[in-house]
Amino acid sequence: MPFSAELIEALRRIVGAANVITDPSEVRAAALDGRGRRQGAAFAVVRPGSTAETAAVMKAAAEAGLTVIAQGGNTSNVxxxxxxxxxxxxxxxxxxxxQTGRMRRILSVDPVNNTVTVEAGAVLQAVQEAAAEHHRLFPLSLAAEGSCQIGGVIATNAGGVHVLRYGSARRMVLGLKIVLASGExxxxxxxxxxxxxxxxxxxxFIGSEGTLGIITEAVLTLEPEPRSIISGWTSLAGLEAVETLFSTLESVFGPGLTAFELIxxxxxxxxxxxxxxEPPIAAADWQVLFDVSDWKSAEGDPAALxxxxxxxxxxxxLTDAAVSQSDADRExxxxxRETIPPAVKRLGGNVKHDISVPRSGLVGFIRDTSAALKAAFPGVEPSIFGHYGDGNLHFNVGPKAAAFPHEEAIHRLVHDRVSxxxxxxxAEHGVGSLKTDELVRLKAPQEIAAMRSLKLAFDPDNRLNPGRVVRL
Ligand SMILES: Cc1cc2nc3c(=O)[nH]c(=O)nc-3n(C[C@H](O)[C@H](O)[C@H](O)COP(=O)(O)OP(=O)(O)OC[C@H]3O[C@@H](n4cnc5c(N)ncnc54)[C@H](O)[C@@H]3O)c2cc1C
Incomplete structure (x- = not known):
């Protein structure tokens, strides 16, 4: 049922007039995806300030039969x-x-239980800072941490650069408050x-991408803060050398190896x-950035490294290596590393894949898939970087002029090989609306059917982010 003046009035009474946006240009801006490639349309934007306000909004939306799209920092890529x-x-x-951004309070930090309780709109970086004030670590870290929000992080089960040691968002969530489609x-x-x-x-609800309910609060685990971190940047003699470097660092430092990025x-x-x-050492075909964390010494153990x-x-x-001597070096x-995605975006972007393969198969996958792409689509060049340590790569394909005309075919080739x-x-960005068809193509029908049953159990009228993750 379309919006009515009464409904807008009802929403204003719930969240305050300033928090119901109907100005067409502001609504249009909120309906443009984070990559700036997909312009959607909506009638209004609403910004609840609490779980109670979210529940009242969702109840009004249910009564009016509205579709509701949850939005945090709008940084997701899918x-x-x-x-x-x-x-x-x-x-x-x-x-x-x-939009959840008004619910941004850090509600409490419990240093004995090693937990932090936050509202869903808290920006990831603010949660990290709140933990640090108590000499604790909230280890989830990714390049969009200055703008993505905890609700979005949980709803996408975000990963980032420390999954190798601390796991994805899922491993950090102890508790959630959810507003269901009905407003309950x-x-x-x-x-x-x-x-x-x-x-x-x-x-x-972790990784459900706004399709099962609206996350409004969370209890998250914290970790002991390392006393020091040393970063290394190395050039590999060849792609295969990545396996030797990883196993050497892992066997020497064990859980102290907290990040391992292939570029x-x-x-x-x-x-x-x-x-x-410029990278800290001359660019090579393959380089690795890694972190070694130390909980004993404020200087770490550079000699061991x-x-x-x-x-x-x-x-x-290795053909070259640089080791950080200070926090400034590490930064x-x-x-x-973190400027790679915006730099690629500035050059016009590329065809993106966020894939994972068991670590033992990654080298072969990179070699075979790169060769197949170049043979099938003349002029394309894979642009590969990502979290080798947890088997997850951003296996992107550019340049724009050569790759974009074949976007769908490139996706199929890469996804077939991943499968x-x-x-x-x-692997970490979620399915969104970009990968739903590929999910159906590549997953067993029983798995898709189970997902559909789950969706219908929580959202029988298909009003929460319809068409995302799994189409009904
Ligand atoms: C430069 C850059 C680097 C990135 N690096 C990484 C990376 O290393 N690892 C990684 O995993 N991701 C990465 N991302 C993707 C993105 O930052 C993460 O997926 C992030 O977790 C999304 O948070 P958000 O608040 O922006 O969510 P949004 O983009 O606003 O939303 C994402 C999804 O979650 C749903 N949602 C949002 N809030 C809620 C809520 N409160 N309740 C229910 N559903 C909700 C939305 O409907 C949507 O489906 C990167 C993005 C950028 C731009």
Whole structure:
């Protein structure tokens, strides 16, 4: 049912007039996805300030039969936080974007239980800072942390650069508060590390991308803060050398190896071209940025790191290496890594894949898939970087002029090979609306049917982010 003046008035009474946006240009801006490629349409944007306000909004939306799209920082890469492009006028006029940014309080930090309780609109960086004030670590870290919000992070089960040591968002969530499609509140705000009292309902909402309910609060785990972190930037003699470097660092430092990022030459060239940034050592075909964390010493153990790297340089596994000598060095190393996505975007973007493959299959996957792409689509060049340590790569394909005309075919080629390698086509960014058809193509019908049943159990009228993750 389309919006009515009465409904707008009702929403204003719930959240305050300033928090119901109907100005067409502001609504249009909120309906543009984070990559700037998919312009959707909606009738209004609403910004509740609490769980109670969210529940009242959702109740009003249920009574009016509105479609509701939850939106946090709108940084996701799969088109899930904004309405679909090409909605009919009638569909757009019954679509509401629900922004969570007003619910941004850090409610409490419990240093004994090592937990933090937050509202869903808290920006990821603010949660990290709140933990640090108590000498604790909230380890989830990604390049969009200055703008993405905890609700979005949980709803996408975000990963980032520390999954290798600390896991994805799922491993950090102890409790959730959810507003259901009906407006009822499902309060699962427990701070327990052990709780087998029935089905673990919170798990269903982690990674559900706004299709099962609106997350409004969360209890998250914290970790002991490392006393020091040393970063290394190395050049590999060849792609295969990545396996030797990883296993050497893992065997020497064990859980102290907290990040391990593989970066190919093409993204490094984008970095130079679009952002004027150079890696700390001369670019090579393959480089690795890694972190070694230390909980004992404020200086870390540079001698142990040198001892681990030196034989690899001597036996030709590595051709060069730089080790951070200060926090400023570390920041400079990581600035290079984190500037890759915006640099690539500035150059016009590329065809994106967020894939994971068991680590033992990654080298072969990169070699075979790159060769197949170049043979099938003359002029394309894979632009590969990502979280090798947890088997997840951003296996992107550019340049724009050569790759964009073949976008769908490139997706199929890459996804077929991921599937054959026992991997996932949505490793950390989620499915959104960009990968739903591929999910149906590549997953067993029983798995898709189970997902549809789950969706219908929580959202029988298909009003929450319809068409995302799994189409009915
Ligand atoms: C430069 C850059 C680097 C990135 N790096 C990484 C990375 O390393 N690892 C990674 O995993 N991701 C990465 N991302 C993707 C993105 O930042 C994450 O997926 C992030 O978790 C999304 O949070 P958000 O608040 O922006 O969510 P949004 O984009 O606003 O929403 C994402 C999805 O969650 C739903 N949603 C949002 N809030 C709620 C809520 N409160 N309740 C229910 N559903 C909700 C939306 O409907 C949508 O489907 C990166 C993005 C950028 C731009």
């Amino acid at each position: 088109g899930g936080a904004t309405p679909e492009p090409g909605l009919s006028e009638e569909e757009a006029s019954s679509t509401l974007i629900l 509140v499902l309060d699962l705000m427990r701070s327990l590390r052990k709780d087998n009292a029935g089905y673990s309902l919170k798990e269903l 190919g030459r093409t993204p490094l060239e984008s970095l130079r071209e679009a952002a004027g940034l 040198e001892e681990a790297l030196m034989p690899l340089i001597e036996n030709g596994t 400079a190393f990581w600035r290079c 054959a390698a026992g991997g996932s086509i949505a």
